[in-house]
Amino acid sequence: MTQRVDTQCVHAGQIEDPQGGVNTPLSLSSAYSYESAENVLYPRYYNTPNHQVVAAKLAILEAAESGLALASGLAAISNVLLAHLKAGDEVLITQGCYGGTQSLMHAELPRMGATLKECAMDIDAIAQAITPSTKIIYLETPSNPLLEVIDLAAVAQLARKHQILTVVDNTFATPVNQQPIALGIDIVVHSGTKYLAGHSDLSAGLVACSEPLMVPIRQTAVRYGACLNGLDLWLLERSMKTLAIRVERQSQNALALAQALQDHPAIEAVFYPGLETHPQHTIAQQQMHAYGGMLSLRLASHINPDHFEQNLRLIRRAVSLGGVETLCCRPLYTSHAKVSATERARLGIDEQLIRLSVGIESSEDLLTDIEQAL
Template sequence: MNHDSKRATLDTACVHAGEQPLEARFGLNTPVVTSSAFDYLDDQVRYPRYHNTLNHEVVAAKIAALEGAESAMVTASGMGAISAIFMSLMKPGDHAVLLDGLYGGTTDLVEGLLTPSGFRFSIWDGDPDQLESLITPQTRLVMIESPTNPLMQVVDLERTAAIAGEHDIVSVIDNTFATPVAQRPIESGFDLVMHSATKYMGGHSDLLCGALAGTEELMTRIRPTIVRLGSSLNGQDLYLLERSLKTLALRVRQQSANALELAGRLEGHAAVAEALYPGLPSHRQHELARKQMQVFGGMLSFRLASGVDPLLFLDRLELVRPAISLGGVETTISQPSRSSHAKLTGAERERLRIDDALMRLSVGIEGTEDLWEDLDRALSDSTR
């Protein structure tokens, strides 16, 4: 399948995948099933926590199609998906390899709950040549993000999945930042893909939800854990998620186009020391990103030059809003040292190069020139 036909298929899947044939009187849209009580004499026992209402089935099928997976589920949050993955595929004494600098909530789950319960972890820097040396007979999975938050490191998807496959361990990717519009890791050999659907999939900063997609075999192992942990959404939120997914490809392409343009302009700005975006030719892994990404996504980071006051810069922005979440239609900015990475020790932040001058932008769908005018003015106003 060539690039254009792949794109057309994804665009069509955003709109139509998962639809179920309905009586004409319901119209084109999936009706919202509000019931939490169903007739138990029916041939299937339905209950929202069992993920088998109409709204659950439609959204899960759409997400499976978008990721090119055999099966998918929607969870109550991104952490609902991550916790279910670890608790289904590992038991105390088992080991997993985690990419350095995974989302803070994942690290918190590992440190606060899983390690005290006897689960074992090693941290990997993302270099494929080093991965094999971390795998032990107890290793059950390797988990990555790409691009990473907030330094936008890119991990080689094909090589990571191939090494995991050779050792019979499950490869898992948190695809929240990229979305299936930018990259489809299952096509690169990954076994499981998860999302904080709160971000791009929801896309309007008004939903909390998660998703995971993978082989039927793996999803069959994970499904009972999700049901036992009670990680499910109600019909209203599922419908909103379905509605959002119809415009996922449009939104992410516009966000990516805006991000590429802004990253290039930021990189050339006197008040910016560096811009970190996989779409920039100056990015260390630009060639790898070009190979495995269709577009480069809406997330970018940049480091203010030494003469710029970070708090003054944030204060001077008018259109771009400081906010910790991401992936909405509106452009938001965060200072990772005071938000997502505030809990790390100073030494840990220094090791990761996450200082007060580092800014992370979640680029929205607004007009590029309006966004640039705001950023450029705030940068000039905050230069000492």
């Protein structure tokens, strides 16, 4: 029986507790007795019971054959790159990826003899940027922090034609709203610290893809060692059980705020793919179930962004996203602080830009808070 995403979130991957408990037992052991040397369980082999459950749950949610859980989103991303690149390869990254990802690629790819090329988040720009050395096309959709959207099926088709691997960071959308692998993308990565964990209380990273693509990633991850402990894995599984219901509510709240704020005199622009006025709304409608909990606002020039942030009573100023509580940050000083000033200016990441990670509170209370702060 094919299950729907809400059911998969609760049940997929779970293993039976021999004591009859309804939850996966927590296994904190770092040493396991073994029958044969090929079958040793060990935290850094990413195969302890709580790891297996999280990996299987993510794989099912992402319509993938295989899953892997690591210590952070950047551990997931770096291991994918290390496993699938060699000297002479080029990575094509679209604009609007997380600043830390850009910083990782800028600093580390040259050290392994690979190169990085950036291009606009546009299928024609990607097609033009491809060279015989392009090995990976890396992207995020919706993008960070301006929530631009790109047609994933079109990117996958173009990449297949040139035998290029596609890697999509699905942190913002989550598998509840978007399944890149079902649209032809090869590898999905997540900062599990965000929506998958959902309560701003642990750090994790995840990868989902086919088993042949996963084999080298797992081998690299075993060598470099960025494993999670049993407790964080257990907490991650528990959180993923409520992923669908949280993301559904976060998406409804973000849409309600975007619609209410788009004509506000103190707001110059609202960036949200669920708005009919969003330039890629039609693509978002086609490839997303709902539009997610991330929303950005450009405050009008007469609003002091520091005062706005300080005036918020309910919404907390904090880095990170995807938790049950609504958070706000200024990408200029947080997610994109490491991106060059020229690049930030070109992307429109300025003083007035506020990014909201909308939580599961009442949207009326959130709107009241924003209105009083404005």
